[in-house]
Amino acid sequence: MSNLEIDSLINEISKLPGFGRKSAQRITLFLLKNKSKALVPLIEKLKTANDKIINCEICFNIDTVTPCSLCESNKRDHLTICVVEDISDLWTLERIGFYKGLYHILGGNLSAVNGIGIDDLSINKLINRVKDNNIKEVILALSTNMEGQTTSHVIADKLKSLDVEVSKLAQGVPIGGEFQYLDENTISTAFQSRKSIL
């Protein structure tokens, strides 16, 4: 391997979220020093992930099947949907484990400045999903920042004409993307004291 190839590997790793140049170097060296113990298994796992992991066509969660196992589970309440920004928020809620409904991954928040519009998010899919499945409650668990608030409001507005309860988590709790940093009590309290916004 020439220096150029090592460099480009370091470069690729440093593009991953949370990695700087320094940590990318450390990881590269570690992988190269431990080819059979670390590098080969990693290559295999990455390949499997690439081949098998797909987005759920209904809720945009990731899984090896679509619809995903959450959407297909008969242990879940199929009349409630919790809307989150990102899959990591779904993971947080699943780890805590008190929420038993379905999910909808939005993929971000509306921001005209950053060029993220209605069609860049799964908003219309959500509306159709609510319509087609007689959903009874939609819980909006998006960020409390301006973009998150705007997005919540816009979704609620679009659901207004449908026969569905729309609620937001209790105020003052940072949610959406920030979920992972909260303790379980805070999140479940916010969930329990959610407010109807229509």
Added chain:
Amino acid sequence: MRFFENIKLENFRNFNNYYLSFNQKCNVFYGLNGSGKTNILEAISLFEKGRGIRKDRYENMINKNQNSNFFKVISTFVSANNKIDLELKSELKDNRYKKIIKVNKSISIENYNYFENLFSLIWFLPEMERIFLQSPSVRRNFLDRLVYNTDKSYVKLLRKYNNRIIERKNLLYKEKPDAEWINKIEFDIVDLGILIYKKREEYINSLNNELKNLNLTKENFFKIKLNIKDSFINKIDNKDNLEDMYFKQLSHNRNEDMISGGCKIGPHRSDILGRDLIKNFSLDLFSTGQQKTFILQIILAHCNILIKSFNLQPIVFFDEVCSHLDDKNRAILLELIETLNVQIFLTGTDNNSFSFLSTNANYCCIE
């Protein structure tokens, strides 16, 4: 009494390693042009949020003659019997310079909030003499700064409002903006815009009140009164359904705003005008020196408000204040320095021009 007790500059602007101690009342920096007087004021001003009196970039504040990549400003702030240690440092992160402020050796936000709410910086810069001749945005910024002095959260309100205005502009560029989305943005603009209008009006009212009561009867002072000129809000007599009308007007203006790329109505279009009630003249018709008096009167009234209504310690900078100093202007400065409990910093090229001050001012020759 609260005040900055001293300052130490490391690699800041033209200073390499520089220490000055201050008097709690009146400090005079004199020295040749370019000696660094304004730089010292700038360094103190960095202890507030924002980029200081010049609004310059932090990298420009690092001493270019030294081989260093950061600057540091260290100071002690005295509040009653408490001494607060301040340390401010530039830091390069992700290719951008930021400033880090430690209050009592800690970067915790609680410590900073506590410190920030002890004082308010007010500054007079030479260009402010011409404020009534300049564009409305200059006067608007001047007013916003005064409001900010009374309420530090005001800057957040302005930021949110501007963010919504930009968001609306971007949405209007889209071929067919989503109806619910643009409605929500305009609702936000109405809410935030009304808050800004209110804050400014409240402040202007208390300022006018204070200007009326200024204890400056000895000289023939001006009786100035400020008012807000705004093509939208001034036309509305009945403020009961202000929200509705604001919202309707915004929706109505969409097409026009799309073409102009702006937003025709709102507090970002307001202007601040003033009159002298004795001559009944608009303030911009007075001479340069007289216009300086207006600003000094406003600053004096403002300091009174901060002390009386907000329990905030004003700390006032007068950069190059000595031009156009007639008896009136001197009287205001003396009132500020001698009657009010305010820490003041004055700069000028010649220490003789400060001879009107009492002798207990702290004279610092900057060289």
